[in-house]
Amino acid sequence: MSEKPKFLILGGLGFIGRNVLAYLIDQKVASKIRIADKAIPETASLSDYFMAYLNQPYVERIQCNLSNPEQCTRAFSDEHFDYIIDLASETKYGQDDAVYKQHIVDVAVNIGNLVKEHKPNRFVYVSTAYVYDSAKKPCKEDAKLKPWTKPAQFHLQAEEELKKMGLPLIIVRPAITYGPGDLIGMTPRFICGAVYKHINEPMKFLWSADLKLNTVHVRDVAAAIWHLCQKGTNGEIYNLADKNDTDQGKINNMLSILFRIETGFVGTAISTMARMNMKSVVEDVNEKHCQPWSDMCRSAGITNTPLSPYIDQELLYNNPLCIDGSKIEQTGFRYANPNLTPVLVKEVVDAYINQGLFPLPKEYSKPKPTVMPKFE
Template structure:
C-alpha cells in the first residue's frame, strides 16, 4: 500500500507542484492538502486544477498557526496517522513586519511540528530557505556559516533551531536556492515581469551590482522530486534506506551556478531587449540609499505593468514587478546542492536555468490568464 501524505501549505507554488508530482507518479494512496488559501482563488493552472480534483487529494482549509486547527488537520477518519508530513506553510511574501513572520513562519512551524511529534509521524519535512546562509560568493554547504539576510530566512532559521529541540520529531530540513518554474511568483518571475516592462517602455534594462552576483536556482520540479526523495524509502521510489537520523539537512540547488548575468541574458533573448548593469558608482549610491532607490525602481515598473495588463484584458493577477529592498541588496545566494546527490543518490532533472524553462513560466501564466499575451519576442 502506498504511503499517506499530509502537505501543509499545499496550494502554494511549491505545494501544488509537489502534490502534482505525487499524483502523477501514483506515489501516495491519500494526499491531504491543508492551506489557508482555497484552490479556487489561487490562480491554479488547468493542469493543477485537475490534480486537486483527483480522488486521492483531500483539501482542507485551515489557519495552521492555531493549535486546534493543526490538530484537526492531522486527524484522519480511520484513526491512523499520516506516514509523511511536508510543511510548506509559511508567509512567503517579502516586506512584511517581523510580527507577521514570527507568527506565520516561526510559530506556525513549531505548532505543526509539535503535532507531528505527538503523532510520531515517520518523517516531518520542514522546507526552509538557503537565505539562512551567510551571503558569500563561495557555495554554501549544509554546515556553512549561518547568517540569514532576509526576514523570512531569520524566522525560518529560528524555526529550524526550535524544531531540533522537539522530542520525538523525525526531522528533515530542506533549504532550497531560488525556486523557479510554472506558478513561481516571488522567485525569478519579478525579473521576467521587469523584462516585459522594458520591452513596453522600449528602454534598456539596467540592474544594480554586477553580472557576477550569484542567484543560484533550482527548478520546482526538482524541489518536488527532492522533497519526496528525502522523505520516502527506496521501495516507495524515494532515496531513504532507513529511518531519519534526525535532524537531517539538505540543500537543493542546480548545477548552473546561476548569476545575474545568466538571468539577464535570457531576459534579453525572451523579450528582445538590451540589458546591462548600472556600474559601481550608481550601485554604491544605491547601497547607501536603498529605501529611496527601491521606491524609484518600483514606481518606474508598476504603472507600465498595470497598463500592459489592462490593455490585454488581464483584470486580476497576483503577478507584480515589485521588488522588495531585501532582494535588491547585493547579497550572493551561492549554494552547494550536492549532498542530496552523494548521500541519497538524487539527480537534478533540470541541471541549469535555460531560456526554455523561463519561457515556460511566462507561457503558463499566459495560459492561466494572469499574464498579458504578446509580451515576448
C-alpha cells in the same frame, strides 16, 4: 511498505506544494494525499493543470489556519500519515516581525507538536537557503548562518524550535526556486523583462553580472522532497541548488533571448550611490516597473493578477546567494533540470499568459495551450 503511503502536505496550495502534489500523483506513490492550507483553490491562482491534480479522488483538501493550534489539529484529524511535509510558512516579503513570528515560527511549532504525537515515518520542513551568510563561495550545509532577509531570520528560528522536539525531521533549504506557479522567486524579474520590452528601454540592474543568485527548479524541489522521505537521514539538512551557478548575468541573458531586449548593469558608481539611499532607489525602480505593468495589464483586459514586477528591497542588496546543492546527490538524487534555460523561463511565462494573468508581450509568440511535462 506493502501499501502505498499517505501524505499530509501543509501549505499544499502554495507554489511548491502544488508541484509536490503533482509529483506524487505522477509517480503513483500515494494512496491518499491530504492538502491543508488557509487558502482555497479559487483564490490561489491555480491553473487548470494543477486543478486537475487537486480533483483526483484520493486527494483531500482541508481549509485551516495553521497558526491557530485548534485549526492546526484539524489537518491531522482522523487519519495517520506516513509522510508529513511542511510548506506552510509565510513567503511574502515586507511583512512585520509579528507576522513572520506567527506565520513561520508559530506555524512550525504548532505543526511540530502534532507531528510528535502523530509519529510519521518522516517530517520534512522546507526552509530557505537565505539562512546562510552571503558568500561568493558555495555554502554547504555546515556554512556560517547569518540570515539576511526577514523571512530567513524566522525560518532559522523555526528550524531551531523543531530540532528541540525529537522529531523524525529533515530540513530542506532550497535556493531561489522558480517554475510554474512561482510568484516571488524569479518571476518578478521575468515580468521586468516584459516591462522593458513594453517601454522599449534597455533593462539594467544594480551591481554586476557576477552577483550570484543560485536557483533550483520547482520540479526538482518536489522530486527531492519525495526522495528524502525515502532515503534521507533524520536530523540532516539538505540544500537544493542546480548546476547552473546562476548569477545576474545569466538571468539577463535569458531575458534578452526571451523578450528580445538589451540588458546590462548600471555600473559600479551608480550602484555605490544607490547603496547609500537604498530605500529611495528601490521605490523609484519599482515605481518605474509597476506603472507600465499596470498599463500592460489594463490594455490586455486583465483586471486581477497576483503577478507583479515589484522586487523587495531585501533582495536588491549586493548579497550573493551561492549554494552547494550536492549533498543530496550522495543519496542517489539527480537534478532533472540542472540549468536555467530560456525554455524553462518561457514555460513559466507561457503558463501565466494562458491563465490570463500575464499580458502578451510585444513580439512574443502566442503560446500554445499549457501542457507541462509529467514528472518522470
